[in-house]
Amino acid sequence: MTTTHTPRPSTLLVPEARPAAEPAPASVPLARALGAGLRDAMAADPKVVLLGEDVGRLGGVFRVTDGLQEEFGEARVIDSPLSESGIVGAAIGLAMRGYRPVCEIQFDGFVYPAFDQIVTQLSRLHQRSAGHLRMAVTIRIPYGGGIHAVEHHSESPEAYFAHTPGLRLLTPSTSADAYLLLRQAIACDDPVIFFEPKRRYWERGPLTAPEDPPPPMERARVARPGTDVTLIAYGPTVRTCLDAASAAAADGRSVEVVDLRSLAPLDWPTLADSVRRTGRAVVVHEAVVTAGLGAEIAARLTEECFYHLEAPVGRVGGYHAPYPAARLEQEYLPDLDRVLDAVDRAFRY
């Protein structure tokens, strides 16, 4: 079996993954940064095509793809039918012939109709073809709660995919990472599920990261250095943890915040290094705690850093109930108080 793929250099680092065009504005909303990432990726590589429901004329329900169909035409920004399984299936076929499709799943809960294609085909075709096929597919999913929506519009399904070998999972928490990670995801020859923290879409930040060259996509980021305890967060909970760290500082506690950025693979060296320094860790995510990423992280840190730990690794996350109707979501989402309580618990040992 052969493909039309041109071999690429390492995809872990995309030096050209810097905003092209005009000088970057001082700060942009995260959603705009994603749009800029898509735009520049499309301009840089004619094989990049977008597929999804209402991504073209509307520009996506969150307007992330706004203006792209006008700029690149209907053949590259494709308004698909309601057909999630079809969208991902078609993306797999496109990737087999050398394209780099970027699919948009309108909301987190709508990925379930496509679950079969992702788990049974997308994740394993590279291996099943003994390396001949490259699944350079990016699946963008706005995820998480906090926007007053109902279930299926507020979910955090990342653990289902983290459990599946062959998939990479990314999630930015800042505008700079939204741009950079999306460019890296699209340039990557492996399938990437790209989780976008929808309640942070409107938060602003600089479009470019300070590091030069930019860090590889599987590297976690120390978002705030500290010495007493490590809060491990990703996507929407990074902001929550940074706020918690500021609040804890007022009580004389030095809290380190690590932003995972990549959920698969996980950056164990960065995590272990942090936890060996602080001796305490709490994982914070919106997803249900039971069998969530926090469980994996806690188990692995316990295995690797056992003699450095002053307390069991704590977990803060969603309750074991379906994401509740909007009225209750503030109770459900991990907030400052729940994070600070967990930090307190870590000091009780």
Place this chain on the structure above:
Amino acid sequence: MALSPEVLAEMYRRMLRIRLFEESAQALKTEGVIPGSIHLSIGQEAEIVGACMAVERRDYMLGNHRSHGHPIGKGAALAPLMAELLGRRTGVNQGKGGSMHLADFSVGSLGESSIVGSGIPVAAGAALAAQLRGEDRVCLCFFGDGASNEGMFHEGLNLAAIWHLPVIYLCENNGYGATTSAREVVAVTDIADRAAGYGIPGEIVDGQDVVAVHEVVTRAVERARRGEGPTLVEAKTYRYDNHAFGLHIENYRTTEEREQWLRRDPIPLLRDRLVADGVLSDDAAKTVEDEARAEVAAAVDFARTSPFPEPAEAFDHLFTVPLPARTAG
């Protein structure tokens, strides 16, 4: 067979209830008392009521995200539906479903889901249960033109066809799935043509004409009750508002198209016809309108004054036997 004046008046009453319920929902959403997004059925009342009144209360029904109207069409009380929209404990799902997840079992509704197309195979299952138990029940399944592109449509219709299940698949073709035109993403002009792929009848009907819909669906129901299997009915209709409340995007439809459909607003269409045919006097029509308005106002009052569920109720009904609570830390 001509419909009796009582049935025609009841059709008018239920269509008005839906229109007024939706207008109130819109106002309450604007006011900020309804959480989540809502999808209104304004413009589609005739196909809803025409279909719902062709089945009995005992018959099953499945809806979708645009489903406030479906239980109302089947005769549901308005207050518990409105309370559910407001997330109150007195709602049909005790405030846990909200708009898009209403399930009013009192009228045979088996529920709705915001996952587009997900009800289609479920309808086959409910009909299979009726068949296996030898019960005289059919299942009326509503879905949109957009849903007919999901894989579940194929699987559900095929199952219903091979097992000759008593299902009426009612495709509410309002021309668009969100902002995407059916003309661009449905491979056939008429979704009813897809019935041929399953060897079942496909019928097209004017969705603005409640009597026409009733007639076509009645035929499909009779067929289903005789054990001859499912029918796919495509009602051509239009939604007058945005896809979802607050999605103020109209660049995908022309004003002319909307105006053309507004000229065939199913409610004045029926009223004029009933008055012209002498079924309802002007005064009698006015009385129906006043009554419907009062019912909706009472439902809004009930909803507003009902309590919210306690946060801990989010764990209720997760399992049939409560498990020890496992908190999230």
